[in-house]
Amino acid sequence: MRAVLKAFGQLNLYVVVGGVAILMILPFYWMVMTAFTPATDIIAFPPKWIPSRLTLEHFDIALEKAPWLVYYWNSLVVAVVSVGCSLLLGLFAGYAFAVYRFPLQNLFFLLILATLMVPVQVTSVALYIMLSRIGWVDTYLGILAPNFASAFGVFMIRQGIKSIPVDLIEAARMDGAGEVRIVLTIIAPLIKTTLATVAMILFLGSWNDFLWPVIIINSADLRTLPVGIALFKDPYGNINYGPLMAATVISTGPMLLAYVLSQKYMIRGIALTGLKG
Numbered sequence: 001m002r003a004v005l006k007a008f009g010q011l012n013l014y015v016v017v018g019g020v021a022i023l024m025i026l027p028f029y030w031m032v033m034t035a036f037t038p039a040t041d042i043i044a045f046p047p048k049w050i051p052s053r054l055t056l057e058h059f060d061i062a063l064e065k066a067p068w069l070v071y072y073w074n075s076l077v078v079a080v081v082s083v084g085c086s087l088l089l090g091l092f093a094g095y096a097f098a099v100y101r102f103p104l105q106n107l108f109f110l111l112i113l114a115t116l117m118v119p120v121q122v123t124s125v126a127l128y129i130m131l132s133r134i135g136w137v138d139t140y141l142g143i144l145a146p147n148f149a150s151a152f153g154v155f156m157i158r159q160g161i162k163s164i165p166v167d168l169i170e171a172a173r174m175d176g177a178g179e180v181r182i183v184l185t186i187i188a189p190l191i192k193t194t195l196a197t198v199a200m201i202l203f204l205g206s207w208n209d210f211l212w213p214v215i216i217i218n219s220a221d222l223r224t225l226p227v228g229i230a231l232f233k234d235p236y237g238n239i240n241y242g243p244l245m246a247a248t249v250i251s252t253g254p255m256l257l258a259y260v261l262s263q264k265y266m267i268r269g270i271a272l273t274g275l276k277g
Contacts, residue, residue, distance in 0.1 A: 034245040035059065042241050058242035059250070062232075065243065068250060070221065071228040077140060078213075078224060079206040082147035083199050089149045090198065094157030095183050099169060109158075115151045124215055131216065138218040146212055153198045160194035161187055200259070207255055225251040 034042055035058055037051035097109050127146065128137070136142035164187065172182050188195065210226035217223060229251060232244040 031245050031248055034241055035249045037242065039242055058246035061240075061243040062246040062250060066228050066231065066247065068228075071223055071225045071251075074222055075207055075224040075226075078143050078147075079203050081140075082144050082206045083202045085144070085148045086150040086153045086202050087195060087199055090153030090157045091183060091188060091195070093149075093154045094159075094161055095179075095187060097154070097158045098161035099166070112151045112154055120146065120211060124212060128215060137216055138222060140222070142216040143213055143222070143224070145216075147202075147206055150198075150202055153202060156194055156198050157191065160191035164190055204255060204259070 033049070033051060036054045036056070037048070038053060038055050038057075041048045041051045093112075097105065123146075131137055131142050131145055136145060168186065169182060172186055177186070208226060209224070210230070213224045214227050214230065217227060229244070229247045232240065232247055
């Protein structure tokens with residue numbers, strides 16, 4: 001009887017997980033299918049979940065309407081530089097909070113975490129005014145300004161460093177290694193899974209960021225992919241959903257591939273990070 005109840009419980013769990021998975025996959029399926037669906041099927045009612053035929057005409061329109069190589073380059077530059085700066089600063093900040101003891105340490109750490117609860121809409125106006133005064137509006141530096149450091153990165157890296165035995169750090173100091181060398185040659189390799197997790201999450205966030213780039217960018221040459229996709233809506237608010245979904249597939253395809261290739265490292269990094277205080 002106990003075995004039957006256990007099997008029934010596992011079945012219910014699989015049903016719930018499967019239902020949630022279907023709900024999560026459904027928008028992505030609709031996006032991909034709409035990109036390959038003829039225009040007549042897109043506006044059909046009731047909606048057609050399986051198109052009558054597949055077409056590439058929406059991709060042709062999308063490729064002609066936007067300079068995708070420029071958008072890809074801008075998004076790549078912004079994402080790579082922001083992730084690099086966030087990892088470097090987060091590595092040293094996380095090391096300081098995990099290893100050192102100094103006055104008001106917990107208060108400073110809580111203040112850093114508190115910034116995660118402040119939405120970008122609250123700070124965007126003040127940040128824009130500040131950047132306009134120093135001439136960073138409509139520049140790469142202006143796009144990168146909010147992403148030079150990441151409170152999330154500091155938190156995750158600190159938690160990862162806390163899992164490293166302090167004796168290992170003390171032994172390196174006794175051998176004459178400086179703090180910078182310890183961080184770069186000892187700490188970083190030991191928490192590379194955590195660093196990979198943080199890098200992937202920050203990269204995805206930067207790649208998909210729309211609000212701040214659309215505020216700070218004025219010229220077409222600096223548009224990132226999310227800003228470029230917004231151009232598929234005309235000034236009157238009309239949307240051609242086929243090319244829009246094709247543009248979305250073009251912009252999200254590399255990120256989906258990157259996530260598929262790195263998901264095992266992300267899961268391992270989150271699992272190994274833990275919640276040590």
